[in-house]
Amino acid sequence: MICKDRVVIVTGAGRGLGRAHALEFARQGAKVVVNDLGVARDGTGEAASGPAQDVVAEIGKLGGQAVASPHDVATEDGAQALVALAVETFGGLDVLVNNAGFLRDRMLVNLSEDEWDAVVRVHLKGHFLPLKHAGLHWRARSKAGDPVDARVINTSSGAGLLGSVGQGNYSAAKAGIVGLTLVASAELARYGVTVNAIAPAARTRMTEEVFAQTMARPAEGEFDAMAPENVSPLVVWLGSTGSRGVTGRVFEAEGGRICVMDAFRHGPSTDKGARWDPSEIGEAVTALLARALAPEPVYGAS
Structure with a gap:
């Protein structure tokens, strides 16, 4: 019950990772707002309250409190x-x-403007606006003298950290979420708010096609490393009071593995002390790259 009586919003909570998070928060004593539009995997179709209501009903059976959004x-x-x-x-x-979030995967040369805008809208703008309004709420409470011990957990992706072939729109949005996380962690700290991000790997409606091609489901009774429920304990802990002081971090979560990701940080450098001539740059950059770590490969790259 590490989140007893804490009020939690989970967006995209009707299925997959969001559903798993909402249920685990409820098991740990939280009161949960289950947000979901109930649209298709690519964001199309009429909005439907069914998935969110189903999760609310599941939480009720656990003896918890929840409301659909x-x-x-x-x-x-x-x-x-x-x-x-x-x-x-x-x-x-x-x-x-x-x-x-949702997916509309295409190679860059085939990616339409609408497909770019739709994915960036739901992932990046869909992180910014709830964060903004939650931040306004916490700022008002803090200024009124009401102690705040709040948490934001954003959802990035390995695609946002390393890139993913065929997912230029998704990768760009998920990379943007990391930048947003870093800024928010600095700006909201004064109000008692921590902000972190996760980069999960799990079998969900968004990833089931990929996993079906590359990874067989485990036999009955075996540990299912790709089950979305494996990611939720980290998310719930980050939402608890016990995570106070942890902020501006990005964690990979997959199966039983948790990894703190090292973001961009200053690497090897050189300073001539004067303006460089273009003819000098090649030798200087070659020397720097020889001292730097090689980048990890983009997902799906040959």
């Missing part, structure tokens, strides 16, 4: 209403888990 988190009004729902229903907000 049908709000579009990539709109100003939707994000504002989402935060208001948590406050009006449960009396406050302690944790925001940004998880909503």
Whole structure:
């Protein structure tokens, strides 16, 4: 019960990772706002409350408290209403888990402007707007003298950290989420808020086709390393009061593995003390690269 009575929003919580997070938060005593539009894997189709309501019902069977949210988190009004729902229903907000997203994969030369905009909108804008309105809530509480011990857990991806062939839109959005996480962790610290990100690997509606081609499901009784439920313990701990002081970090989570990712940091450098001539740059860069770590390969690259 490490999150007993904490109020938690989980976006994209109708299926997959979001559902697993919502259920684990409930098991750990949290009151959960289950946000999901109920659309298809690529974000198309009519919004439907069914998936969110189903998770609310599951939480009820566990003896927990939850409410469904049908709000579009990539709109100003939707994000504002989402935060208001948590406050009006449960009396406050302690944790925001940004998880909503979908895929429209294409090679860059085949990627349409609409496919780019749709994916960046739901992933990156869909992180920014709930974060903004949760931050406004926590700032107001802090300025009113109400102690805040809040958490934000954003969802990036290995595609955002290393790149992924055929996912230029998704990779760019997920990389942007890391940058947003770093800025938010610095800006919101004064109000008692920590902000971290995860890069999960799990079998969900978004990844099932890839895993079906590359990885067989385990036999009955064997540990399923790709089950989304494996990622949720880290997310729930990051949402607990026990994670105070951990902020601005990115964690990979897969099966039983947790890895702290090293983001961009200053590597080898050289300083001539004057302007370089272009003819000198090749030798200088070659020397620097010889001292630097080689980049990890892009997912799907040959």
